[in-house]
Amino acid sequence: MARPRKAQELDIGRRAVEETIKLVAQRGDFDVPLTEVAQAVGCTAPALYGHFRNKCALLIAMRDEGFNRLYEVKAAVSERMRSDPFGYLREGSYAYARFALDNPTLYRLMFSPPPKLGVGDDPWSSENGRRVLALLLNGLKESQDRGYLPGADLRRQGLMFWSTVHGAVSLNLENQAMDPTAKWDATRDVIDTLMEMIAVTGRRNPLAGS
Amino acid sequence: MARPRKAQELDIGRRAVEETIKLVAQRGDFDVPLTEVAQAVGCTAPALYGHFRNKCALLIAMRDEGFNRLYEVKAAVSERMRSDPFGYLREGSYAYARFALDNPTLYRLMFSPPPKLGVGDDPWSSENGRRVLALLLNGLKESQDRGYLPGADLRRQGLMFWSTVHGAVSLNLENQAMDPTAKWDATRDVIDTLMEMIAVTGRRNPLAGS
DNA sequence: CTTAAAAGTTAACGTCATTTATTTATGGAT
DNA sequence: ATCCATAAATAAATGACGTTAACTTTTAAG
Numbered sequence A, B: 001m002a003r004p005r006k007a008q009e010l011d012i013g014r015r016a017v018e019e020t021i022k023l024v025a026q027r028g029d030f031d032v033p034l035t036e037v038a039q040a041v042g043c044t045a046p047a048l049y050g051h052f053r054n055k056c057a058l059l060i061a062m063r064d065e066g067f068n069r070l071y072e073v074k075a076a077v078s079e080r081m082r083s084d085p086f087g088y089l090r091e092g093s094y095a096y097a098r099f100a101l102d103n104p105t106l107y108r109l110m111f112s113p114p115p116k117l118g119v120g121d122d123p124w125s126s127e128n129g130r131r132v133l134a135l136l137l138n139g140l141k142e143s144q145d146r147g148y149l150p151g152a153d154l155r156r157q158g159l160m161f162w163s164t165v166h167g168a169v170s171l172n173l174e175n176q177a178m179d180p181t182a183k184w185d186a187t188r189d190v191i192d193t194l195m196e197m198i199a200v201t202g203r204r205n206p207l208a209g210s
Numbered sequence C: 001c002t003t004a005a006a007a008g009t010t011a012a013c014g015t016c017a018t019t020t021a022t023t024t025a026t027g028g029a030t
Numbered sequence D: 001a002t003c004c005a006t007a008a009a010t011a012a013a014t015g016a017c018g019t020t021a022a023c024t025t026t027t028a029a030g
Helices: A012-027 A034-041 A055-080 A085-102 A104-111 A127-145 A154-173 A180-203 B012-027 B034-041 B055-080 B085-102 B104-111 B127-145 B154-173 B180-203
Strands: none
Touching: A012 A034, A012 A055, A012 A104, A034 A055, A055 A085, A055 A104, A055 A127, A085 A104, A085 A127, A085 A154, A085 A180, A104 A154, A127 A154, A154 A180, A154 B154, A154 B180, A180 B154, A180 B180, B012 B034, B012 B055, B012 B104, B034 B055, B055 B085, B055 B104, B055 B127, B085 B104, B085 B127, B085 B154, B085 B180, B104 B154, B127 B154, B154 B180
16 A cells, blocks of 8 residues: 555654654653654654654654743743742742653753754754743742842853753753652752752842742 | 784773774764774774673773763862862862863763663762762862851752752753853853852851852 | 684674655546 | 546665674684
């Protein structure tokens, strides 16, 4: 047989990304054979080339989808914590860490992509990456309005903040010797340590809520 | 020809690691063909299997050598700064960042190894990794003796410290859009921000030197 | 000398990514 | 209704690599 019936008109592009994310997750490695992706989608490997220039393009699409999902998660927390910006800094970081620990391989693809992919940019230079950073900067700004980090350069603080959270996640992610709970505890502990340092800056400030 | 003369008794094991580090560096990717490694060493690909179980074993050896070199660098700085522990925290971090930015691919292999390698441990669970962490913890401890971070849990601070520096390095490393100077400036800025937060903890403390 | 182990080499195999050549449904024009 | 050009897959072919198998030759011991 060649071209299948119109019945199964299921956009291969989207399904490929979706299935690849699953396969990559269960395999724990983004080095997944294209034939397996094709099989999961329900087509043959060369068929994928009609939707992606090559395997790298598929992985890049998957990476973008990762930033999409991360943004969705963080945006939801931001919405929920609208009235408590300092609390958002903590809860947003928790959510970020949880996303990373729940999707370790996807997270690695997002932040440590193999050079093959040719994505030689900051995570925040993509649209969704930028929006994730914007959420953080906004949280910092509103926290500052309430007395934390008085006089601090927010972009500078933001990059340090992200560095710390990303670093903690990144260091704990690979460790197969830790069970999920231990990874989470260790990561949260770093976040808490960071939050405490920031909390101190607002402690003696009359504006700080806590 | 088969077995070469005893004259060229050049330990293939070490040379392979050495040459792989070079190749990986100039290629910007640790996905280097085994035949190229062999050629650089001066033998054929299958010959490498007499010294490494497989390609992963070679990469693991290379990773260990990376931790070796990182430790050497940090130990030298520690030695030089023996009288100024707080200064060591900064200079040691600078040295760490410089090592990472100078050896981006090796650093990625050390801290974001492909799961294939099966190194599912903390960086600091290897001997040299542990020693790098020990240098940091020692710097923190002596800084605390001089009035910084009063009452703080040092292991906790240490992990946050490493997370921040590693995170900053890690985020800036991939960015091919930045020239080396810009990467260095951005990374150093994060380190400086962190150091300033720590400096504050000692500012009003009579013991703190600065 | 003989010979067995050591250490390579060449040749062969298997797994993938990717390309080429074919096949067949689809939708509009006659 | 029928025919045809195009779109979209498929099957078969290619090529790069990691790895293993089957020889070959140096080395060192008896």
